[in-house]
Amino acid sequence: MSKTVGIIGLGLLGGSLAKALVAYAPEYNVVGYARRQEVCDAALKDACVSMASTQVEDVIQASDIVVFALPPDTSGRVFEEKAHLFKPGQVVTDVASTKTNFSHSVYKSIPEGVIFVSLHPMAGSEKGGYEMTSKDLFQKATWIVLEDKDNPHWDASVAEEFDRMGEKLGSHIRRVQLSEHDGYLAGVSHAPHLMSSIIATVGGGGEIGHYRMQLAAGGFRDVTRVSGGNPSMWREIIMGNRQCVLKELNAVEREIEKLKVILTNQDEAGLETYLADAKKIRDTFADLMLK
């Protein structure tokens, strides 16, 4: 009998996961919850779910694997409300980009025997909603399966199943320790996002900003690209990871101070070394991306 995956929230990530499973992992039966009936109707019409409901309960009760794909704060709250509905052997997961809050909610309320293995498919876009979903959203994306081996609710064979699921969807699989995930992401995603917003504000804000931006080119375009992202989504991600983001902002300030000394002292060699070291790091990353 095929397993049923129930997706709570058919936005960009949840809806794309439904489409991707139907297209690339047809051994799963997919059902879904959406708050609005129109989204349920659209998903049914697209045949990316075999059942859709505006009631979370219906989806939990129909599923072997329940994927929380609501905005991160909402997912945690809804899980806490509905945790009592889960049965031993049932699997809870989520696709949130920060893990501290949702896993905290889960560990607070999860019934005995229920399995929790968290997922972070690093896919997305500045534009959300079911209408933006694609079966190919996860192609070539990084698909993180979180490890938490010391926790009795974590299960190695479910983690392996999630590895295989990500592979079928075309993603690159990574395993990351749950407790370290948010710190890593603060460094390579959440703080860079805030810095991008800051650079847009400093370079393009104020009275002369618009005029200055007429002189901006590809560098400014790329450095500030992510600052064009959805403010409400990123507010939730960054605030949900604020302790780690604060650490990164402090580290950025220490680097700025170093560079201010270098510039003030006209330390040509110091500046070139700084830029060359950063380039070495970036070139390593470019190599990583090619794999």
Place this chain on the structure above:
Amino acid sequence: MSKTVGIIGLGLLGGSLAKALVAYAPEYNVVGYARRQEVCDAALKDACVSMASTQVEDVIQASDIVVFALPPDTSGRVFEEKAHLFKPGQVVTDVASTKTNFSHSVYKSIPEGVIFVSLHPMAGSEKGGYEMTSKDLFQKATWIVLEDKDNPHWDASVAEEFDRMGEKLGSHIRRVQLSEHDGYLAGVSHAPHLMSSIIATVGGGGEIGHYRMQLAAGGFRDVTRVSGGNPSMWREIIMGNRQCVLKELNAVEREIEKLKVILTNQDEAGLETYLADAKKIRDTFADLMLK
């Protein structure tokens, strides 16, 4: 009789300008200087110059318009050495991305009657050298013609000629006041470049950096892209504009402090407003780019 444009330095910008003039503004005769005979030979073989020399003097003496396209510090030094060779009515220009240093050298040594109108074609690439040149480097680029109306060496009709030249090469023309240019560029190019290097260093450096970068995605890729640029070229650009860059770094620090307060106080509305304001600025820039 067609005017002769003499290009001092046939690297990425100078060599591309030679090729672009031959292709799109054939009313000009183009000659060029390169330090190495191989580059002279290559440019002659490509027929983008009618004469090439390893002696700056040859090019100055043959030209109506002399374009300094060496690394910015070198351009200033070479101009000071050769200024006495210029004749009244001859035009000096340059393609440097900062203007304070070169224009300082020019105004110190320029003989009476010689015209100076500076140019900043905002084109380039992380990879330099004659072998990377292209006749289409200036297509859709911003081509800044610098104004300095109060200076007797500045000439309005030459500035207009440069406007037309940029148009022929496919660029968007902007006029900027010479004294304000470097401050503007610090905000939308030089400080963003340094911040990109800092974000690469903080996110991807240190012991766990390589591991963290395995979790990085499109955001990190774009924010850090320019940090992969040539360290020696950017050292020269940034150090040449260090006063303006320092001001921008101070402004970035003030914004980081604001955001640290917002995060520490869990000020959800404050964070969303900050992100939304930055997005508004970035969206304006995206609109600008479409024009």
